[in-house]
Amino acid sequence: MTKLKPDYVAIQRRxxxxxxxxxxxAHYELERRLADRLRAASRDERFRLYAAVYSELFNSLPDHPQKAAVGSRPNRVAKQVRALKPLMGRGDVYLEIGCGDSSLPFALSATTREVLGLDVTDALVDFAAAPTNFRFLKTDGVDIPLADSSVDLAHSDQLMEHLHVEDAEAQLREIHRVLRPGGHYVCTTPSSVTGPHDVSVFFDEVATGMHMREYDYRSLRTLMLQAGFCRIEFPLVVAGYWLATPPYRLLHGIERALQWLPARLRRNQWAGVLMGITAVATK
Known part of the structure; x- marks a missing residue:
């Protein structure tokens, strides 16, 4: 029988x-079943499954938290625009990986030459409202249908953790391939140190739902270097403002110290700000 953690009410408040x-x-049991299908699937099977499992998840859960958060989307997009603009030039090509409704590429369209949205489906994109310099690209979950060195800035938000472990490095290699030399990939993903960050937070000590893997600074940096990126930085970004870029050794040291603390001390607002991962990988 599925049981909630004894402190689930406190987690709900947070x-x-x-x-x-x-x-x-009900949410947990469905997400575990769908996630287990993805984890057990072969590479070819996963490419067909990504869109199917997420469609089933959202269609089956009318009270899914992401649906309730739709009203906060414009505020989040405004913060993302503020953070990404300093990295963009008027003649650049911008790529949003896992673009969803493409509201972020739309918002950045006046800033740069071309904005691209990449996803497994275009069902959420309002093409009637799309700017003239927007283009949608369909992916199987990993491959990016673009030429080598054709993108100046790539970005993903809360996507990396949803990829099967075997697909994560493959997608990073694709991002590295399509970036021009000196181009940046900005990746925002939740930290395993303060997690889990999917519905399993109410039941388990590590992510077991649709977050295939949650990363820490060390594991994400290692994966990005293996994919070919030459420099990885972890700036602290709050409300779209770049506050500082602490040395990796300092962040990794804090991370290791936090891992020794009880979960209730790691899973608080201040630890979340410090350990919430924004990685900037440079080709």
Missing amino acids: WKDTRQPERLI
């Missing part, structure tokens, strides 16, 4: 999740 216990359990 996550601002007001659902009843039976709805949390």
Whole structure:
């Protein structure tokens, strides 16, 4: 029988999740089943499954937190625009990986020459509202249908953790391939140190739902270097403002220290700000 953690009410307050216990359990059981299908699938099977499992997840859960958060989307996009603009030039090509409704590429369209949205489906994109310099690219979950060295800035937000472990490095190699020399990939992903960050937070100590893997600074840096990136930095970005870029050794040291603390001390607002990962990988 599926059981919630004894402190699930405190976790709900922290996550601002007001659902009843039976709805949390229903969400968890569905997400575990779908996630286990992805984890057990072969590479070819996963490329067909990514779109199917997420469609089933959202269609089956009308009270899914991401649906409730739709109203906060414009504010989040504004913060992302503020963070990304300093890295862009008027003649650049921008690529959003996992673009969803493409609201972020749309918002950046006046800043640069061309904006591209990459996803497994274009079902959420309002093409009638698309700017003239926007182009949608369909992916199987890993491959990017672009020429080598054709992108100046790539970005993904809360995507990396949803990729099967075997697909994560393959996608990073694709991003590296399409970036021009000196181009940047900005990746925002939750930290395993303060996680889990999917529905399994109410049940488990590590991510077991649709977050295939949650990373820490060390594991993400290692993966990016293996994919061919020459420099990895981890700036602290709050509300779209670049506050500082601490040395990797300092962040890794703090991360290691936090891992020794009880989960209730690691999973707080201040640890979340410090350990919330924004990686800037340079080709």
